[in-house]
Amino acid sequence: MVRSGLLAVAALLAGCGAAVDPDRPASAQAFPKADRPVAPIVSTRWSTEEARDRVNEAEGIMDLAGIRPGMTVADIGAGEGYYTVRLAKRVGPEGRVLAQDILAEVIDALGRRVTREDWKNVSLKLGTVDDPKLPANSFDRVLMVHMYHEISEPYAFLWNLHPALKKDGEVIVVDANRPTEQHGTPPRLLACEFAAVGYRLEQVIARPSAGGYLARFRKIAARPRPDSIVPCALRD
Numbered sequence: 001m002v003r004s005g006l007l008a009v010a011a012l013l014a015g016c017g018a019a020v021d022p023d024r025p026a027s028a029q030a031f032p033k034a035d036r037p038v039a040p041i042v043s044t045r046w047s048t049e050e051a052r053d054r055v056n057e058a059e060g061i062m063d064l065a066g067i068r069p070g071m072t073v074a075d076i077g078a079g080e081g082y083y084t085v086r087l088a089k090r091v092g093p094e095g096r097v098l099a100q101d102i103l104a105e106v107i108d109a110l111g112r113r114v115t116r117e118d119w120k121n122v123s124l125k126l127g128t129v130d131d132p133k134l135p136a137n138s139f140d141r142v143l144m145v146h147m148y149h150e151i152s153e154p155y156a157f158l159w160n161l162h163p164a165l166k167k168d169g170e171v172i173v174v175d176a177n178r179p180t181e182q183h184g185t186p187p188r189l190l191a192c193e194f195a196a197v198g199y200r201l202e203q204v205i206a207r208p209s210a211g212g213y214l215a216r217f218r219k220i221a222a223r224p225r226p227d228s229i230v231p232c233a234l235r236d
Helices: 002-015 049-054 057-065 082-091 104-117 154-164 187-195
Strands: 072-076 096-101 122-126 139-145 165-175 199-207 212-219
Touching: 049 057, 057 082, 057 139, 057 165, 057 199, 057 212, 072 082, 082 096, 082 104, 082 122, 082 139, 096 104, 104 122, 139 154, 154 165, 154 187, 165 187, 165 199, 187 199, 187 212
Parallel strands: 072 096, 072 139, 096 122, 139 165
Antiparallel strands: 165 212, 199 212
């Protein structure tokens, strides 16, 4: 119902003569465009798993994120599955991990790894640039590690993510404190984009061993109408 409504809005905008960007998905046309550069996806790997484990990256991030046995967690932009399999081990057989990516070939390769390593508590999901396609009211934590700067439709993406969180759920972003075109996201800009869609920044923690910082968000308000969202400028 929500998706069909957004498509109808996009069609209405086109019919009214409103500017339609052919490079954007139809389902994102009702949302403002990001007023900042978007980093290209250049690799599914931020660093090698061995190098990341040497600095205890995943364990440290999961500790700070409060990942516990029995939780349901989404790994957005899962790539080769570095966090996926470590999350699966942490939440245990009573927990669940949903690994999501927007590239079908990445999901296929990760599926082979999940099968090969026999992670029975992991499922896979193919998302889109403006919608992670997660089930509603399902997740205690949503992790977005070194990928937020690659989201080309942040307002539509965060708006569609909003219903997937449980009441006390949190979104955990790990990124570098540098401009988006340099594959990072300044914390002020990150907080502004989340706030525009009904989230509140709870904490920012420097995490050099993970390449930057960790930010925790909770949803504190109902989602705004897409056409009422005010985009954040780089100076915000």
